Amino acid sequence: MTTTTLAALVPLLPFLGAAAGLLLGRTAPGLVRPLAVLPTLGALVLAVLVAVRQGGGPAIDAATELTPTGSVPIELALHIDGFAALVAILVGVVATCVQIYSTGYLHNDPRYPSYAALVSLFTSAMLLVVYSGDLMVLLVGWEVMGICSYFLVGHYWETAEARAASLKAFLVTKLGDVPFLIGLFALATDAGSFRITKVLGAVASGGIHHVTLVALLLLAGVAGKSAQFPLHTWLPDAMAGPTPVSALIHAATMVAAGVYFVARLLPLFQASTAAMVVLAVMAAVTMTGAALAALAQDDIKRVLAYSTISQLGYMTGALAVGDRGAAVFHLLSHGAFKALLFLAAGVIIHATGTNSLAAMSRMTGLRDRVPDAYWTMTVALLSLAAIPPFSGFFSKESVLGAAEHVITGHTEHAPAAAGWTVLVAGLATALLTAGYATRLWLLAFRGQGAEVPGLARSTDPGRTEEHRVREPLTMTVVLWVLAVPSLAFGGFAYVSLPAWFDGRSLTPTLMTSILGTGLALVGGLVTYGAWQHVTALAPRVPLGAVAAHPGGDAGLVEAEAIAAHEPAYGDIALAPDPADPGRLLLGPLHRHAAAGFHLDALYGVLFVRPVQAGASLVQFLDREVVDTYVRGAGALPRWLGAAVRRAQTGNVQTYVSALLAGAVVLTVAAVLVATGA
Amino acid sequence: MHLVYPAVLSALLFCTGLYGVLARRNAILVLMSVELMLNAVNLNLVAFDVWLSRTAEETLHSGQALTLFTIAIAAAEIGIGLAIVLAVHRNRGTSDIDKLRDTAEGPDKDGPDSGALAARKADDQAGEKAEATA
Numbered sequence: 001m002t003t004t005t006l007a008a009l010v011p012l013l014p015f016l017g018a019a020a021g022l023l024l025g026r027t028a029p030g031l032v033r034p035l036a037v038l039p040t041l042g043a044l045v046l047a048v049l050v051a052v053r054q055g056g057g058p059a060i061d062a063a064t065e066l067t068p069t070g071s072v073p074i075e076l077a078l079h080i081d082g083f084a085a086l087v088a089i090l091v092g093v094v095a096t097c098v099q100i101y102s103t104g105y106l107h108n109d110p111r112y113p114s115y116a117a118l119v120s121l122f123t124s125a126m127l128l129v130v131y132s133g134d135l136m137v138l139l140v141g142w143e144v145m146g147i148c149s150y151f152l153v154g155h156y157w158e159t160a161e162a163r164a165a166s167l168k169a170f171l172v173t174k175l176g177d178v179p180f181l182i183g184l185f186a187l188a189t190d191a192g193s194f195r196i197t198k199v200l201g202a203v204a205s206g207g208i209h210h211v212t213l214v215a216l217l218l219l220a221g222v223a224g225k226s227a228q229f230p231l232h233t234w235l236p237d238a239m240a241g242p243t244p245v246s247a248l249i250h251a252a253t254m255v256a257a258g259v260y261f262v263a264r265l266l267p268l269f270q271a272s273t274a275a276m277v278v279l280a281v282m283a284a285v286t287m288t289g290a291a292l293a294a295l296a297q298d299d300i301k302r303v304l305a306y307s308t309i310s311q312l313g314y315m316t317g318a319l320a321v322g323d324r325g326a327a328v329f330h331l332l333s334h335g336a337f338k339a340l341l342f343l344a345a346g347v348i349i350h351a352t353g354t355n356s357l358a359a360m361s362r363m364t365g366l367r368d369r370v371p372d373a374y375w376t377m378t379v380a381l382l383s384l385a386a387i388p389p390f391s392g393f394f395s396k397e398s399v400l401g402a403a404e405h406v407i408t409g410h411t412e413h414a415p416a417a418a419g420w421t422v423l424v425a426g427l428a429t430a431l432l433t434a435g436y437a438t439r440l441w442l443l444a445f446r447g448q449g450a451e452v453p454g455l456a457r458s459t460d461p462g463r464t465e466e467h468r469v470r471e472p473l474t475m476t477v478v479l480w481v482l483a484v485p486s487l488a489f490g491g492f493a494y495v496s497l498p499a500w501f502d503g504r505s506l507t508p509t510l511m512t513s514i515l516g517t518g519l520a521l522v523g524g525l526v527t528y529g530a531w532q533h534v535t536a537l538a539p540r541v542p543l544g545a546v547a548a549h550p551g552g553d554a555g556l557v558e559a560e561a562i563a564a565h566e567p568a569y570g571d572i573a574l575a576p577d578p579a580d581p582g583r584l585l586l587g588p589l590h591r592h593a594a595a596g597f598h599l600d601a602l603y604g605v606l607f608v609r610p611v612q613a614g615a616s617l618v619q620f621l622d623r624e625v626v627d628t629y630v631r632g633a634g635a636l637p638r639w640l641g642a643a644v645r646r647a648q649t650g651n652v653q654t655y656v657s658a659l660l661a662g663a664v665v666l667t668v669a670a671v672l673v674a675t676g677a
Numbered sequence: 678m679h680l681v682y683p684a685v686l687s688a689l690l691f692c693t694g695l696y697g698v699l700a701r702r703n704a705i706l707v708l709m710s711v712e713l714m715l716n717a718v719n720l721n722l723v724a725f726d727v728w729l730s731r732t733a734e735e736t737l738h739s740g741q742a743l744t745l746f747t748i749a750i751a752a753a754e755i756g757i758g759l760a761i762v763l764a765v766h767r768n769r770g771t772s773d774i775d776k777l778r779d780t781a782e783g784p785d786k787d788g789p790d791s792g793a794l795a796a797r798k799a800d801d802q803a804g805e806k807a808e809a810t811a
Contacts (some may be wrong), residue, residue, distance in 0.1 A: 228778060613782075645782040646782065648780065648781055648782040649778065649781055649782075650777075650778030650780045650781025651774070651775060651778060651781075652774060652775060652777075653698070653699050653700070653707075653775075656698060657699050658701060660695070660699070
């Protein structure tokens with residue numbers, strides 16, 4: 001088969017799997033699991049094959065026009081360069097891991113067939129975005145991902161949190177997609193084509209007339225999809241979905257689509273200095289603000305969600321300094337370790353029966369209860385905190401190095417202001433990242449208090465090793481699969497990756513490496529010190545609500561834990577825990593950081609309330625004004641009817657009397673007429 | 678005998694019957710009044726038939742024949758009428774026409790949904806009636 005055919009099969013296989021899964025889910029339940037896992041696995045194998053054939057060489061382009069549209073043509077086009085090939089492998093790996101993990105995680109879930117089909121459809125859409133060489137076809141995948149995200153976040157739709165979160169995710173991303181669509185149209189009108197290659201050609205020859213406007217419009221869509229400030233608010237709430245969904249969509253793939261899109265069209269953004277500065281400021285605000293918020297969250301998945309936002313800020317930062325190689329490098333390594341973090345968090349939530357770090361910090365023995373999650377999560381957190389030699393170190397240093405390059409004037413692609421912004425924010429975020437990673441690790445695994453449910457220590461009399469509850473094998477194996485790239489991908493890849501990308505070196509520079517690692521170590525040590533300082537307070541404030549069915553299906557436990565957090569602790573993101581090192585470190589900022597710096601409240605005042613006021617105005621106009629006219633028109637006939645109804649006394653004799661009177665009158669009249677009087 | 682005597686007699690009978698139909702309360706007496714009116718008509722039919730047959734060359738006495746029909750039909754009618762009155766009396770415990778006012782229109786309510794209200798009330802009444810029958 002030609003490489004083009006193989007590449008076309010990559011998004012097609014999961015799509016067919018999704019269609020088959022939806023059709024056969026009821027009639028053949030035995031086929032659901034193979035139909036979920038095998039097409040995704042097949043897509044992964046084909047993506048690897050495509051990558052091997054492409055081999056970092058010149059981009060493979062293929063296009064076919066199905067039908068003339070009359071104006072700007074829309075073509076089914078493939079554009080596979082090094083970026084596309086590698087990102088497709090990442091999507092395939094994470095999607096396969098998530099599908100395997102889900103077979104264990106949602107083992108007894110009655111809606112598993114539709115869930116698995118939607119995950120497959122989502123994977124297919126993401127692969128379409130990655131491989132597409134036509135912006136309209138890319139937009140199709142982009143929107144299919146949005147709707148799949150809506151359905152999957154709302155998987156536990158029995159809980160109010162999940163319903164609200166899915167609607168919010170959908171509306172906020174759509175808010176970005178409208179300017180995105182307009183931007184695409186404007187771009188295509190100027191370039192005369194939706195093909196990425198032609199658009200980039202037009203950019204190179206100066207054929208785009210409103211570069212800044214188009215770039216800013218596109219950035220709105222990117223901010224919505226990639227959860228960048230100010231459209232990031234949906235991502236923390238989207239954690240109300242099942243953990244594998246969070247791992248696939250809200251960590252590794254969908255949120256990376258925006259970054260990937262900008263990487264594809266980077267020359268367009270570089271043509272506008274204003275867009276690059278906006279991108280840099282957006283990245284800086286996002287990465288530092290989200291890292292601060294991550295330090296204050298109590299829900300383990302919300303910590304990871306804010307961490308994702310922050311890391312996506314690094315990627316947009318790399319784009320803002322014009323180095324898409326570094327951005328996609330960080331995208332790849334972040335995809336691996338963040339998916340691992342989420343999947344391990346799912347195992348932990350299942351084991352402890354709670355998603356609250358405050359409750360976990362009052363449990364001992366989580367390490368022995370879920371050793372796989374303990375070890376792999378340690379690896380992933382070290383990678384997240386950018387400690388050498390884990391892969392996160394290399395990718396993050398490549399971002400910081402790119403910013404340094406811009407400042408020192410080695411490249412003229414980006415303004416120096418953007419370089420400074422990204423570098424300073426990146427270093428501050430490195431400090432904060434290490435802080436929240438350490439806090440997460442300490443609270444989850446170094447708790448003091450009662451034993452974790454399901455734990456049987458070998459020293460306990462009368463309880464043997466067999467009593468220990470084990471997590472399903474499908475859920476633990478994938479953790480190790482993902483731990484390998486989290487550990488080693490960066491170290492091996494930074495040498496060979498430039499050949500796949502733009503050819504710019506991704507080797508960490510000495511200056512930023514020392515600064516970044518030093519700040520990360522400082523952050524970790526300070527957090528450790530704060531934890532030592534406050535951990536003695538923990539036994540004084542007993543906290544901890546666990547799920548009602550601790551032995552149940554992982555998905556059920558998680559849904560119960562999410563639903564119980566607000567009633568138990570008074571807030572979805574915050575727990576009144578004085579033993580939280582984040583509370584000591586952030587001081588008065590803690591309350592605001594936990595609420596995401598009140599951005600939701602601000603949006604509530606700015607957008608939600610006016611819309612609701614408008615809705616009540618429309619309701620008033622309809623109920624009181626329009627209905628009054630309608631009722632008024634009906635009033636006269638009703639009064640007439642009421643007058644006529646009074647004759648109906650129910651007494652037959654009255655009717656006969658009226659009949660007689662009528663007959664007499666008619667007779668008299670007839671006689672008078674007949675006699676001519 | 679002059680025609681005026683039976684004609685006046687039948688007019689008096691008819692008026693008595695009419696008065697009874699319009700004014701009596703007991704359903705049986707109303708039915709009896711209806712009989713009076715019918716018989717006033719019968720008397721008229723017979724009298725005018727005789728008066729007409731005096732002048733006519735030959736006659737079929739169709740007036741008298743019609744009288745026989747009317748008597749037969751009146752018998753059937755009174756049978757059915759009495760059966761109805763009996764059924765009503767068994768059902769309601771009364772045969773007072775003034776109290777049989779179920780078809781009366783209720784007090785009018787000029788609300789926005791008086792139609793729905795009336796329909797519901799009619800339903801309620803029907804329910805009560807069904808209970809009474811049972």
